[in-house]
Amino acid sequence: MIIFLYGDDTFRLYENRESVIKSYKAKHGSGFNFFRIDACPNDWSPSVGRGALPSVIAQVTEAIKSVSLFDEVKLILINNIFSNLQTAKDLHELFTKHKIATSKEIVILATHSGTVTQARPKELLAFLSDSKNLIRNFTNLEGAQLQAWIKKEVATLGVSFASGALARFIAIGGMDSWARIHNLNKLANYSKNTISIADIDLLIKTETEPNVFEFIDALGSGRKAQAFSLLCGELAHGRDPYYLLSMVMYQFRNMLMVKDFADRNISSAQIAQKAGIHPFVVKKMLSATARLSLIDIKRLYQEILDLEQGTKQGKRDLEDGLFMLALS
Numbered sequence: 356m357i358i359f360l361y362g363d364d365t366f367r368l369y370e371n372r373e374s375v376i377k378s379y380k381a382k383h384g385s386g387f388n389f390f391r392i393d394a395c396p397n398d399w400s401p402s403v404g405r406g407a408l409p410s411v412i413a414q415v416t417e418a419i420k421s422v423s424l425f426d427e428v429k430l431i432l433i434n435n436i437f438s439n440l441q442t443a444k445d446l447h448e449l450f451t452k453h454k455i456a457t458s459k460e461i462v463i464l465a466t467h468s469g470t471v472t473q474a475r476p477k478e479l480l481a482f483l484s485d486s487k488n489l490i491r492n493f494t495n496l497e498g499a500q501l502q503a504w505i506k507k508e509v510a511t512l513g514v515s516f517a518s519g520a521l522a523r524f525i526a527i528g529g530m531d532s533w534a535r536i537h538n539l540n541k542l543a544n545y546s547k548n549t550i551s552i553a554d555i556d557l558l559i560k561t562e563t564e565p566n567v568f569e570f571i572d573a574l575g576s577g578r579k580a581q582a583f584s585l586l587c588g589e590l591a592h593g594r595d596p597y598y599l600l601s602m603v604m605y606q607f608r609n610m611l612m613v614k615d616f617a618d619r620n621i622s623s624a625q626i627a628q629k630a631g632i633h634p635f636v637v638k639k640m641l642s643a644t645a646r647l648s649l650i651d652i653k654r655l656y657q658e659i660l661d662l663e664q665g666t667k668q669g670k671r672d673l674e675d676g677l678f679m680l681a682l683s
Contacts, residue, residue, distance in 0.1 A: 356456075356458065356459070356461070356462045356463070356488075356489075357455065357456060357462075357463050357465065357482075357483060357485070357487075357488035357489070358375060358462065358463070358464045358465070358488065358489045358490075359465050359466075359467075359483040359484065359488055359489070359490045359491075360372055360375075360464070360465070360466045360467075360490075360491050360493070361466065361467035361468070361469070361470070361471055361474075361491075361492055361493070362468075362469070362470070362491075362492045362493030362494055363468075363469055363470065363493070363494060363495050364493040364494060364495050364496065364531070364532050365468050365493075365531075365532075365533070365601070365605065366531065366532035366533045366536060366601075367493045367532055368466060368468065368491075368493040369601070371491060371493070372432070372464065372466055375430075375464055376389070376430070376432065376464075379428075379430045379462075383425075383427040383428065383430075385424060385425050385427060387424045387425070387427075388421075388423050388424060388425075388427045388428070388429040388430065389429075389430045389432070390414070390415075390418040390429070390430070390431045390432065391432045391434075391664075392411060392414045392415060392418070392431065392432065392433050392434070393411075393433075393434045393435060393660060394411045394433055394434060394435050394436050394437075394438045394439065394442055394443070394446070410442075411433075411439075411442050411446075412442065412445045412446065412449065415431065415433065415446065415449060416449060418431045419431070419449070419453050419455070419461060423460060428459075428460060428461070428462060429460060429461045429462065430462045430464060431461065431462070431463050431464065432464045432466075433446070433463065433464070433465045433466070434466050435466065435467065435468065435608065436465040436466065436467055436479070436483070437467050437471075437474045437475065437479070437480075438608070438612065440475055440476065443475065443476055443479050444476050444478075444479070446479060447476060447478050447479040447482055450463070450479075450482060451482075456482070456485065456487070456488075465483055468605070468608075469631050470631070471484070472631075473628065473629065473631045495531070495532075496532075501525065502521060502525070504532075505521065505524065505525070505528075505535065505539070506521070508535075508536065508539055509539060509543070509550070512539060512540065512543035513543070514542070514543045514546055514547070514548055514549065514550055515548070515549055515550070516549070516550050517549050517550060517551045517552065519552055520550050520551055520552050520554075520555060523552045523555050523556070524538070524539075524542075524550070524555050524559075527555065527559050528555070528559060533598050533601055533602070534598065536598075537594070537595040537598045538558070538559050540595065541558055541559075541593055541595075542554055542555065542558055542559075545558055558593075569581075569585055570582060570585040570586055570589060570599070570603075570681075571602065571603055571606045571607075572639075572643055573585060573681075574603065574655070574680065574681060575606070575607065575610055575643045575644070575647065575652070575655070576643050576646055576647070577646065577647065579681060579682050582681040582682075583678065583681045583682060586599075586677055586678060586681050590674065596673045596674050596677060597673065599677060600659070600662065600663060600666075600673065600677065603659055603680075604656075604659050604660070604663065607652065607655060607656045607659055608656065609630065609632055609636075609640065610640050610643065610644055610652055610656075611649075611652050611653065611656055612626075612630045612632075613626055613630060613632070613637055613640040613641060613644060614640075614644040614647070614649050614652050615649060616629060616630065617641055617644065618649055623637050623638055623641060626641075655680075655683070658680055658683060659680065662676040662677070662680065
């Protein structure tokens with residue numbers, strides 16, 4: 356069985372992915388047959404370098420061949436499945452070889468951030484997009500759909516909008532779902548019952564967003580003092596640490612792809628096309644990554660993944676982890 360989640364709205368994609376995992380764990384309580392794998396570029400191990408084991412393919416192969424304990428269905432999550440072309444090709448061959456599409460013992464949960472216009476190879480895309488599979492495309496919401504989604508999220512927080520407040524929130528509440536959720540939580544905690552236009556104007560600082568990217572740039576460029584200072588400022592202004600972590604993960608994943616392409620002497624225009632990143636952003640990342648080796652970026656990205664996993668498992672404090680990351 357195949358579940359394929361993709362789209363530009365990474366918050367709703369993430370939310371749906373976690374909902375699938377939660378439902379699986381509720382039905383199969385042992386947790387021994389759930390595998391979480393990130394298909395990062397080049398099947399790398401940050402402590403050793405490119406080509407080190409265990410590779411993505413090795414991890415997926417082991418998960419497929421492992422003996423299912425308690426006679427449970429196995430759930431294999433593969434994040435960022437199109438991150439690396441060769442890995443994606445190998446995954447398609449592996450899925451075909453083990454007849455995953457018709458398997459009743461294995462569920463593949465595959466995710467891809469962004470549209471599938473540039474997703475390659477086409478064979479894997481066709482395999483995942485087969486009409487027999489469960490497929491969801493999380494596009495960025497607009498108009499009536501955006502209003503309905505915000506109203507639903509507000510209702511789950513136990514508050515509502517005063518007259519005119521919803522329109523004001525849509526105008527300045529954030530450019531993506533991560534920012535909107537962060538601001539809705541902040542408003543709900545402050546307003547208690549009804550969110551007013553005055554509450555929105557008071558709590559949502561429309562010019563703080565660039566600081567997030569300054570923090571990421573400082574982090575990626577090794578400017579520890581600036582990264583630490585910016586992180587302090589973001590948290591002091593109420594920025595949700597989970598939002599910061601999600602943005603850092605997204606940007607570093609892109610930096611990893613850009614650096615890998617650049618090291619192979621691929622032009623910035625081709626990088627933008629292959630990675631599905633805006634050319635202006637690619638140029639900024641090329642400048643930032645010029646001061647770092649591919650191994651340095653891999654190490655930082657692995658630290659970010661470890662922090663996310665440790666936080667989910669309750670083993671690490673997220674804010675402390677972000678500060679350690681800033682000073683690493």
